[in-house]
Amino acid sequence: MQNNEAFTIPAWVPEGAQRYLAHTETGQSIRDIARSAGCHASTILRQIRRIETRRDDPLVDAALQSLAQAHFAGTPAAADSIFHVTQEETAAAKDEEFNREALRILRRLCETGAVLAVAEEMDKAVVVRDLGDGGTARTAVVDCRIAQALALKDWISCDNPGRISRYRISSSGRSALSQLIADDENKARARNEFGMSEAQTPFQSQFVQGNSVTAKSQRSRRIRYYAAESPLIALARRRDRDGKPFLDETLVAAGERLREDFELAQIGPQVAQNWDHFLTAGGRGSFGPESHGGQGASDARKRVEHALSDLGPGLSDVALRCCCYLEGLELAEKRMGWSARSGKIVLRIALQRLKRHYESQSERNRMIG
Missing domain, CATH: 1.10.10 (Arc Repressor Mutant, subunit A)
Incomplete structure (x- = not known):
């Protein structure tokens, strides 16, 4: 034994x-x-x-x-699996990686008509969403090892396993998502209020223990938007004065395409890329793979870089925050110092510009010579 x-x-x-x-x-x-x-x-x-x-x-x-x-x-x-903890990568780092991926995938699975499709002997799984008119849209790509962990924790379930199994978020998965969102909000608030990087957030707890007023104010704050879904999906359900959707499917698709490239760019030796140079408040320095330890998905990263550069200051801010970081409009308005309810108008303009960017890229790709 x-x-x-x-x-x-x-x-x-x-x-x-x-x-x-x-x-x-x-x-x-x-x-x-x-x-x-x-x-x-x-x-x-x-x-x-x-x-x-x-x-x-x-x-x-x-x-x-x-x-x-x-x-x-x-x-x-x-040895390279999420299930294996090496001496170089501690258990805490692995848990952080898993929680980050779980938050991303569970958010997508909370959208209406979303399922996680897993094919036999494939290294990647995809989250697809039913558009309601017979079409589907791919909203996320996930490593099968992460999908296996989600299933083992009973956060996703499949009623009819087969050659292509379709998983939906379970009730325990929704509860776990609420906890993950709360933890993510606390970390984001710590970075915003205390000026500390994500790697230093564990030290923030020591500061809070010494300041009961700060701890009380943090506990009293609540999420002011439905963070389990993309802000684009929420805006697409709104209607303008003429009764038309505030964001049509082409604009949502443009935002989802940016989000998909953004997620693909995170896959690689360096899981989290630094995109803060596209934010107006963070400066707009040059961006290149030499500034990072890992190459990541270079093609996807270049596509995101070109799209954000084409949008320019202001529009790239709101696109990066709402489409990629999945920040709510109220939070984005507050961080960028905009007036209330102005974010949705700027976001729609950014998506229109983003749509034209992708259309021009398609036309350029079809050219000969």
């Missing part, structure tokens, strides 16, 4: 899955697991049976196999 203490499973793995792996991979008895966990053996048995029945889900089964290979088999085959 192997000693379970010799293996370390990431903290994000659900408790039931941890006990299931301890039982199946190390041969530890249910009574031993119950004794170390301080609960009844029947509780452990129910958890193990529940995980076993969920292995019909292809993502859950793949997640358990990856965890077993990375943490119990003693092989380096999954």
Whole structure:
């Protein structure tokens, strides 16, 4: 019998899955697991049976196999996986990466008609949204390892697994999304109010403990917009004076195209690129791959750079904040010092300009010579 203490499973793995792996991979008895966990053996048995029945889900089964290979088999085959924690990358860094990706994907899955499509033997999954007229739009691309983790945590579920499985956000996924949004808002507020970078945000808790007034004001603040969906989707449901949608499908598609390139640009050795030079308040210095440790998806990054440069100051600000960062209009107006309810007008102008930019790119690509 192997000693379970010799293996370390990431903290994000659900408790039931941890006990299931301890039982199946190390041969530890249910009574031993119950004794170390301080609960009844029947509780452990129910958890193990529940995980076993969920292995019909292809993502859950793949997640358990990856965890077993990375943490119990003693092989380096999954050393680059999210399920494996190396000495160079701490567990906290892995949890931060997972939470960031989970927030991005769950937000997209909260949109009306959105599903996560996963094909067999594919490294990537996509989130697609039904447009209501028979068409669909791809709104996000996600690594299958992240999708496996979401399924293992029961944040997404599939009613009919097959060659192409379609997952929807579950009730527990919506609850987790609310918590992730709150955590993300706290980090953004810390960067905005205390002038500290994301890597330094853990030190902000020490400052709050020494300032009860600041802590109280932070607890009292609430999100003033529905942050579970893109601001473009919310604006597309509004009507103008003539009863027409405030943003038509072509403008929403232009914003989604910018968002898709922005997300693709984050994939690479450096997960988070620095786009602050496109914000008016942050200066407009040059941008190039030499300023970063990782190349990322260079083609997608160049497309985003060209689109934002074509928009120019002001318009690129609101496009980057609302389309890419998914900031609400009220928050964007406050940070840019604009008057109330002016953001939606500037955003529509930015999307119109963005639409013309992509159309001109298409025309240029069709030219010969």
